[in-house]
Amino acid sequence: MVQYAKARLDASFAALSDATRRGVLEQLARADASITELAEKFHMTLTGMKKHVGVLEQAGLVTTEKVGRVRTCKLGLSGLGDEAAWIESYRQLWDARFDALDKVVEELKRKEKDDGE
Amino acid sequence: MVQYAKARLDASFAALSDATRRGVLEQLARADASITELAEKFHMTLTGMKKHVGVLEQAGLVTTEKVGRVRTCKLGLSGLGDEAAWIESYRQLWDARFDALDKVVEELKRKEKDDGE
DNA sequence: AGCATACTGAACCATTCGGTTCAGTATTTA
DNA sequence: TAAATACTGAACCGAATGGTTCAGTATGCT
Structure with a gap:
């Protein structure tokens, strides 16, 4: 069997194990969104959502870019x-x-x- | 998009997020094994391994059956x-x-x- | 300049996780 | 029947999670 990056699988399966984060991915598949937009959509504080996005970003499933005061989140390249x-x-x-x-x-x-x- | 059972995905992705548990699955794909055998293979106490198997079982990825004093673990039906x-x-x-x-x-x-x- | 917006970071909190030890119970085996 | 084997359950432990609040900082609007 092929050898996979253990840590990477750890991170992305862990990222997917949360319903909110899976929701964020589905959301981002439809359209890019700011942290604020995501936080509102999922009834959560900005800080809370930022952590979720951080987890997704760490796992390579999402990328973000801050322009001005808005950080925009997109689907990551990992796919x-x-x-x-x-x-x-x-x-x-x-x-x-x-x-x-x-x-x-x-x-x-x-x-x-x-x-x- | 199709609607998936949120809790079930939670459970199985969480189960997969641990390298030891993924290892156990691969092991069981090769051959059924007792808790003791798995515990030895992964350098862990019986109790520790039993917990991992419990997580996999909860997620439907593994089934177990105890005959005599040995509990044998097999791949679950979920696939x-x-x-x-x-x-x-x-x-x-x-x-x-x-x-x-x-x-x-x-x-x-x-x-x-x-x-x- | 002055206020609102959007994020950031630290600190805290309860719960879960991955693992252990220790003290059982049940089943073989000698 | 006695000893070894295989598991089970409770209790504990430190670290990670999922969330919060609160106090910033940076940016944009008027």
Whole structure:
């Protein structure tokens, strides 16, 4: 299996584990937004939202730029590629396991039939 | 966009945010294992590992069954389908954003060219 | 200049997390 | 029956989380 950056996966899965932060990502997918706008949308103090954005930024899922007194948040460049890849490879292992199980079941069925004949 | 079970995503992304737990999943994809085996593999007390397994079980990623004095852990039935779907839909939004940007850039280029002619 | 806006940082708070130890209980095995 | 094995649960610990308030600073508007 491919080797992923442990810390990076830690950070982005942790970032995604909060419903507010997933909401922020969906929001930013629709349109860039300032901290104030996000804070209002999610009924939270500016400071609180700034922390969430910080977590998302740390995970590379969001980038921000301050022009004048407004900090604008956009989706980051990462695009969750590694995370999707990790999940996908896990899913493949999972499928493999159950395919193997299927084969065992099939084998048992075949045997049963053989015994019966 | 599809509606996902908020709490379930919370639980499974949180479960995935720890490298040890991701390791356990990979391990279980290869073969079922007891708590003791997992604890040894990850250099951790039984109690510690039991907690990790509990988190994974809570998230539906792992199931366990105790026969005699041994609790055997297997991959859960969930298979991370919802999580993959969430990430995928996010990726689509992300792509859409950048496609839109591309169009803007194209439009600007076209205009520039028109002006130049 | 003077006020409002938008963010920033420090400090605090309760809760959760990742881990431990220690003291059980239940099941094998000798 | 006695000892070893495998887990379980409670209690504790330090660090991280998710949130707040409060007191700034920097910027923009009149």
